[in-house]
Amino acid sequence: MLTRHSVTAAAVALSCFGPIVLAEQAATANRDDVERLEVFAQRRGQDLHDVSVAVTLIDGDYLQQRQLKDAVELATLVPNFIASQAAAEGTTPAFTLRGVGMFDYNTSTVSPIAIYSDEVVSGGANFLTGQLFDLERVEVLRGPQGTLFGRNTTGGAVxxxxxxxxxxxxxxxxxxAAEQQSYRLQGAVNAPLGESTAARFAFNWQDYQYSMTNLFPGADGGxxxxxxxxxxxxxxxxxxxxLWRLHSEHWSGQPKPxxxxxxxxxxASGERCSPAEVGSRHCVDNFGFSVPSDDYWTTSANTGHKRNRTDSWGTSLQLERALSDSVSVKSISAYKSFNRFHSWDADGPGQFIEGILGSDNEFFSQEVTWFWQQPERFWTAGLFYLNERLVQGNELDLFRDFRAVPELAAVPATFIYRNRLQNEAMAAYAQMEQQLTSDxxxxxxxxxxxxxxRYHANADLDTVAFYLNDFWDLSGxxxxxxxxxxxxxxxxxxxxxSLYYSYSRGYKSGGYNAGFSSSPEEAADSAYDPEYLHAWELGSRWRSADASLFWxxxxxxxxxxxxxxFVNISSGTAPxxxxxxxGDGRVAGLESDWRYRPAASTELQLSVGYIPLAKLGEYRQGDVFVSDTRLPFTPKWTLGASIEQQLSIAKQALNxxxxxxxxxxxxxxxxxxxxxxxxxxxxWHGRLGWQLSSDLELALWGKNLFNQKYAELKFDSxxxxxxxxxxxxxxRQLGIELSYQF
Incomplete structure (x- = not known):
């Protein structure tokens, strides 16, 4: 019988795209009660029927089977969820859930979709990308989490x-091992250290190349x-x-060209290619360059000297105690440190738009939560504090190739940014769950x-003719x-x-967008105000009497x-x-999931996300005017379908x-x-696993099986x-994996 399935874990919504471990369904198929599936969407373990949060629940083993490596790739398992690396891997990711997201290259950005690792909030954008290894589960909470996960979660929480x-x-x-020179080692060791103490050490190492072929001399595909x-x-x-936790990550490599x-x-005439023709060899840029090949994954980019190095570590301490038969308390203290150097290229073969993203980030949080169980009521209440410091050492280098041309030497400029941001947040919250009647x-x-x-933005300007210290220096x-x-x-x-009816009010704080400004006026105009989201939701969950069908x-x-x-003002030569x-935007849509088990060894699943309305509010600044357009990174349809079957061949399991x-x-x-x-x-994806023995499995797997051509980003330059x-x-990537358990 299969033990991994895709379901939506919430009384609110549907399951999508990610198998989880269920209790023995065959044993409950003839029972009239709803089987119990535990989720932690409300800060404690509960039956999914008792929570009013839309959750996609994903089993940790399934993440490994799908070869998903980081939080960005989780989006492939969740309806109406889109994620990408905003400026290539090694930079801050951009998440959009139900049309709510934040696409920005800036490390000072705070995403409206927060990530909680063992109940510690991610904080700023630098802490959003974590490796997926040795996880028991992932829960993606869809919709505003304005009470228990309240800091900047207008879109949801992971x-x-x-x-x-x-x-x-x-x-x-x-x-x-897989194509693109991809290698991965994972493991974990669990050890008892006494009657009441145990430890677990887990590691993940991977080394891989990107699909791109880079024809620029001295550079490669990264x-x-x-x-x-x-x-x-x-x-x-x-x-x-x-529960004490210590973690560390180290990245090094070359960005994707x-x-x-x-x-x-x-x-000469300025006549444009059609959108379908852009990317072909007969279309050129301002400098007469065309793409070097008709092959989709071949480029020419001056990235031989570009590098990424990221070092981060953190620790947390979770203490929990029952104060009485009905009251308990939990304390979570956390500290994280992050340092990154990332040099990037945005122009291909020239040296026209290049730069550096440098980050030095420190984070501390403290949360205390009380739980109080009464006969027909449950209370959750808490206090939360966060303090985060970010120091940026960024550069924006414009038209460096012109420095050697006397007639154009006045054009190039390099901006050197030294920004400091200090974010402090405090919150008090309470939630009551009251049983009104039996229904x-x-x-x-x-x-x-x-x-x-609090922010301090400072920048120098370097040109061929002069070097200007403190081109701007402002605080606020x-x-x-x-x-x-x-x-x-x-x-x-x-x-x-069961049905659910829900209203939530979400909020995301204001802040300062310490990005690539090119004038004191632009730097002074980079503060922004809070946003608010009012969300209404209606959901239904149903299963058949024999538990073979869920909808x-x-x-x-x-x-x-x-x-x-995030607005890209593309009218000037400097980004x-x-x-x-x-302004005031509107989003409306649905998510639906069907899961059918015609036999104990077979499961079919179909999940659909649909957002027909995703209207962006009005924005006007100078010559820039945006109104009534569709929200970026918001497809009208997302769909996930899968089939899984377990067979027995020569007394060995084949899945x-x-x-x-x-x-x-x-x-x-x-x-x-x-x-x-x-x-x-x-x-399309697939996997074939052969259980050689009770502790040894050999598997073949594939991603993008039909070699689909698609872009993660297109940016107006x-x-x-x-x-x-x-x-x-x-x-397309095909690979083989050998697993051993002891």
Whole structure:
């Protein structure tokens, strides 16, 4: 019988795209009660029928089987979820969930989708990308989490839960090799250290190249080496449960080379190629360059000297104690440190737009939560504090190739940025879950957040003619205090069918966008205000009497106020991006999942996300005007389908999986620019696992099986380069893996 399945874990919504471990369903098939599936969407273990949060629950073993390596790739398992590396791997990722997201290159950005690793919030953008290894589960909470996960989670939250230490000696090792010179080693060792103490050490190492072939002399297609470890220690001490966590990550490599696609069919007349022609060899940029080959994954980019190096580590201490039979308390203290150097190229073969992203980040948080169980009521209340410091050492180097040309020597400029940001947030929250009758349950929650960001922005300007210290030097503070919360009802129509009705108010704080400004006026205009999201949601969950068929549905409508929007102002030759409050947007859509088990050894699953309305609010600044356009990175349709079957051949287990993820067309910017559009595409995946013995498995796997061509990013660089800068997705990859458990 299969033990891994895809379901949506929430009374609110549907499951999508990610198998999880269920209790023995065959044993419950004839029971009239709903089987129990534990989720942690409300900060404690609960039956999914008792929570009013839309959750996609993904089993940690399935993540390994799909060869998913980091949080960005989780989006392939969740409906209406899109993620990408904003400026190539090694930079901050961009997440969009149900149309709510933040696309920005800037390391000072705070995403509206937060990541919680063992209940510690991610903080700023630098902490969003974590490696997926040795996880028990992942829960993706869809929709505003304005009470229990209230800091800047207007879009949702991703909960990563590590495998905890156990009181027996055990572990595993996995080795994988694949195309693109891809190698991976994973493992974990679990060891008891006494009657009440145990430790678990897990590691992940991977070394891989990208699909791109780079024809520029002295450069290659880039690649990354990543090494991570995690040490967990659990113990019982004087009535307290203790969990200590230490983790570290080290990255080094060369960024993925960009693809600079000229837009002119005739440079002299300025006649443009059509959007479909851009990327072909007869289209040129402002300098007469065309792409070097008709092969989709071949480029010419001056990236031989570009590098990425990231070092991070952190620790946390979780203490929990039962104060009485009905009251318990949990304390979580965390510290993280992050340092990154990332040099990048945005122009292809020239030296026209290049730069450096340098970050020195420190983070501290403290949270105390109380849980109080009453006969028909449950209370969760807490206090939260966060302090985060970011020091940026960024550079923007414009038109360096012109420095050697006397007639053009006045054009090049290099901006050297030294920015400091200090973010402090405090919150108090409480949530009550009240059983009104045998059929109705009420959830009511409220959170008060006080947040402030202090910033000091400083920049020098280097030209051929002069070096100007302190081209600008300014300081300021952005602060706000806001209420958020939730009101929801769960209605049980019968033991196999329930509905939920939910209203949530989400909030994301204001701040300072310490990006690539090119004048004091632009730097002074980089503060932005909070955004607010009012979300209404209706959901249904149903299963058949024999438990072979599940159907779950969520309908949602979002009312955005003062929506924070990343705007690429493309009218000047110097890149200028602002993060501004773009008015009142609207989002409406649904998510639905069907999961069918015709036999104990077979499962079929179909999940659908649909967002027909994703309207961007109005933004006006100078010559820039945006209104009534579709939200970037928001496809109208997402679809996931899969089949999994377990067979027995010659008394050995054979497990095979085959599936697809489809997303319809998206725009990469706020203008609905046809040149910055990615048509719909489907990525197919598969796996064939052969259980050689009880502790040894050999597996063949594949990603993008049909070699689909798609772009992860298209960016308007026409004013400066006469081109659209692209990052292209990965080609087909086939691999083999050997796993050993002890």
């Amino acid at each position: 909960l990563l839960r590590s495998r905890l230490p156990e009181h027996q000696f055990s572990g595993y090792f996995r080795a994988s 690649g990354m080496e990543q090494a991570s470890f995690r040490l967990l220690l659990s113990s019982e001490w004087l009535g307290w449960s203790l 960009v693809y600079s696609a000229g837009v002119f069919s005739d440079l 109705w349950q009420l959830t009511a929650g409220l959170r008060l957040t006080d947040e402030q960001t 503070k952005v602060s706000d205090t806001e209420w958020t919360g939730k009101l929801a009802l769960i209605q049980r129509l019968n033991p196999r069918h 779950e549905l969520a309908l949602f409508y979002y009312d955005y106020r003062d929506q924070q929007t 200028y991006h602002v993060l501004k409050n773009a 095979w999986q085959f599936g697809v993820r489809y997303q319809s067309a998206i725009y990469f910017d706020q203008y609905q620019d046809p040149y910055a559009r990615q048509d719909g595409y489907a990525l 026409v004013a400066a380069l006469g081109a659209y800068t692209q990052l292209r997705g990965e080609a």
